[in-house]
Amino acid sequence: MTPFSGCPLCGEKAVEPYTADRLRTYWICSRCRLVFVPEKHHVSDAQEKARYDEHNNDLDDPGYRKFLSRLAEPLCKKLPFGASGLDFGCGPGPALAAMLREQGFDTAVYDKFYAPDGRVLEKTYDFITATEVLEHLRRPGKELARLWQILRPGGIFGIMTKLVKDKAAFDTWHYKRDPTHVCFFSVESLLWLGDFLRAQVEFIGSDTVLFYKAKTL
Template sequence: MKCRLCNSELRDQKSDSQGRKYQICSSCELIQLDKSLWLSDEEEKDRYLLHENSTDNKGYIRYLNNIIQNSFSPYLKPRSRVLDFGCGPEKTWAGLLEDKGYQVSTYDPYFDDQSDWMEDKFDAISAIEVFEHIASPSESLNTLCSCLNPENFLIIRTMLHDSKWNNFSKWWYREDPTHISFYSKATIDFICLKWNLKLIQIIENCEIVLKKI
């Protein structure tokens, strides 16, 4: 079996205390939930519809505004073109970006499945709480990075693991059954090297700004 990010042979498999199996890549440190435990597309879509990610949720809006303040405003000019990859059913994040004056396109495999954007270029692509759901990160990064020119940004929010199985095996972030791919700082470094990106900042071990070089 090959790593779905770096294509190395996967030799390390571990189980947590509930017997959930994970493949661990010793090369790029991607950890993936065993495919036998992934939800079906229908089950996955139903889970996303349960998320409380609407504009009525004040805590969620505050959280998104923080991301704009920390990871968008310092790097992007007003009117910049942004693709929100994995926009979800409510498009709350895309709406907030539009309110701030960005020109926003959206894509979601379940809720906004069109591919016009793949021929386009963007000043930034955001993937907020998306990468942990991605089955083949390598394919997604190929597509996303083809839509960025040098000096453009890829802004990802996903929680990074600390490379220690003991901590990972007790980590709450794994409990969501739609979370199947987990990255460490070393994984981000690998992504930068392979896709010609430069790490600009990581905030609170989860908010990652990368710049195409």
């Protein structure tokens, strides 16, 4: 019996148990290799927001700026002058957007709790960022397809998320203990996503990835 209709990334019906702990079970997709938490273990919106309220995302924190620079620096080197973008899932302190603006790139923000103005999702952008967001998406296939649609031809989608290595590492992984983390990507998952989006994929470091949209479709 599958946990729900199938894989939340690719929709594949052939999913199977991956592992379990005392709080949740984890499944893996046979096609895209996404590891995910069944819907019955998802926390409520109120619980999710309460968890995010605990985060200290201070723009003036040198450590946090250094963390975000793992995406900001390579992205800025790729962007043309005057490019404008969207930071999706900006959280309570949209530090990345501020850092990108400092470099001359106009950056809008969206977050379902902290910046829920859906009008920004009706515009198009030269770049979109999602740092520490993908692991929270309950239906990543739907959300990522929507973001890709509003990315202009020739645009860049930059993400940061910790990646699944193997089952042995996953079983002791602190990352899976966060109750708001429900989808866990691997290199295989992101390569599948790149193929699905018909994007060029560039891995930068251990948790930073750029997806390049073709200039002509």
